[in-house]
Amino acid sequence: MRFIRNSQCGPVSLGDDRAFSFHSSLDGYQPTPLHQCQLDHLHFWAKDERVRMGLPAFKILGASYAVFRKLQSQGLPEGCSSFPEMAAWLQAPRPQLVTATDGNHGRAVAAVARWLGLQAHVFVPEGTADQRIDAISSEGAQVHVAPGNYEIAVQWASQRVSDHVWLIQDTAFEGYTQIPQWIAEGYSTMVAETRDQLGHRTPELIAVQVGVGTLAQAVVQLAAKYWPDARILGVEPERAPCLYASIQAGTRVQVDTKHTSMTGLNCGLLSANAWSTLRDGLHGSMLINEVEAERASRSMISMGLPTGASGVAGVAALQRIQNEFPDWLGTTNLVFLTESINESDEFKDL
Numbered sequence: 561m562r563f564i565r566n567s568q569c570g571p572v573s574l575g576d577d578r579a580f581s582f583h584s585s586l587d588g589y590q591p592t593p594l595h596q597c598q599l600d601h602l603h604f605w606a607k608d609e610r611v612r613m614g615l616p617a618f619k620i621l622g623a624s625y626a627v628f629r630k631l632q633s634q635g636l637p638e639g640c641s642s643f644p645e646m647a648a649w650l651q652a653p654r655p656q657l658v659t660a661t662d663g664n665h666g667r668a669v670a671a672v673a674r675w676l677g678l679q680a681h682v683f684v685p686e687g688t689a690d691q692r693i694d695a696i697s698s699e700g701a702q703v704h705v706a707p708g709n710y711e712i713a714v715q716w717a718s719q720r721v722s723d724h725v726w727l728i729q730d731t732a733f734e735g736y737t738q739i740p741q742w743i744a745e746g747y748s749t750m751v752a753e754t755r756d757q758l759g760h761r762t763p764e765l766i767a768v769q770v771g772v773g774t775l776a777q778a779v780v781q782l783a784a785k786y787w788p789d790a791r792i793l794g795v796e797p798e799r800a801p802c803l804y805a806s807i808q809a810g811t812r813v814q815v816d817t818k819h820t821s822m823t824g825l826n827c828g829l830l831s832a833n834a835w836s837t838l839r840d841g842l843h844g845s846m847l848i849n850e851v852e853a854e855r856a857s858r859s860m861i862s863m864g865l866p867t868g869a870s871g872v873a874g875v876a877a878l879q880r881i882q883n884e885f886p887d888w889l890g891t892t893n894l895v896f897l898t899e900s901i902n903e904s905d906e907f908k909d910l
């Protein structure tokens with residue numbers, strides 16, 4: 561079936577939109593567009609994160625907010641919230657930023673480091689496409705290829721940590737929860753903007769893609785505040801089903817992953833912070849395969865909104881729902897186009 565209705569749903573802690581004030585105070589801030597889309601008889605709204613703060617994915621929302629909060633925790637004065645002000649405040653010994661990534665998050669951390677005049681080290685899994693490595697290096701970061709998958713890259717990055725080397729990771733694990741929490745709060749800016757853009761409309765169905773689950777955590781927590789009646793569906797590649805397996809098992813489990821075109825979603829273990837929120841707040845978990853992702857990608861190209869494979873996963877889910885579970889569709893359905901298309905997202909392994 562590749563679809564589980566979650567019978568364990570319950571209350572979740574409500575998100576807050578403080579990061580929205582931070583992001584909207586930044587120089588050059590622009591909310592990303594919300595498009596009203598139609599594909600045959602399927603109607604939905606697509607929050608377009610293909611360009612966010614000059615980068616090709618939503619991830620910069622989390623990295624920028626988490627580094628801001630980390631600096632505040634180190635004494636950054638109240639009211640000092642632009643990147644030039646933060647850069648001027650930082651004194652020697654200046655920290656380095658380190659992270660692990662499937663692509664987009666690492667580039668975002670590298671960009672924040674560049675804005676602050678800091679060195680960044682970014683660990684990527686073996687087999688990461690050259691274009692993704694080049695994109696991270698183009699921000700001035702040093703890229704290191706870890707000898708294994710995403711989880712190994714996270715371990716390698718975390719071994720670098722010291723007083724002056726800060727891990728800015730988007731997944732939580734034992735003893736490391738604060739930064740991923742701030743990253744989730746940073747992502748909530750896109751949900752806050754969507755609420756303003758939808759106005760009186762209330763989404764009945766939200767399909768959100770899941771890698772380590774931090775994005776979905778942000779969506780679930782803020783939707784609980786804005787749209788408590790919305791049904792929320794977590795969407796993953798069939799080849800990296802860590803949420804699906806965890807919901808099935810009733811506990812967070814690690815799964816083996818295989819290569820998928822949805823690179824950003826290729827994670828074998830959910831964030832420790834995200835799991836309980838997703839267990840309680842998601843109404844279903846859906847797996848999509850490479851063919852479905854490719855079809856969704858072609859659909860978005862036909863609409864003039866070319867989107868990377870991880871970015872169209874929510875659209876692929878709506879297309880499946882329309883065919884197989886139409887009672888799940890509402891009048892207002894919402895997805896997030898989380899990244900722009902790049903050459904390494906060719907669907908060549910079908």
Ligand SMILES: Cc1ncc(COP(=O)(O)O)c(C=O)c1O
Binds near residue numbers: 664775776825898
């Ligand atoms: C384009 C894109 N969409 C969605 C996600 C999923 O976010 P998360 O890992 O927080 O679940 C990622 C993660 O890297 C991504 O790169």
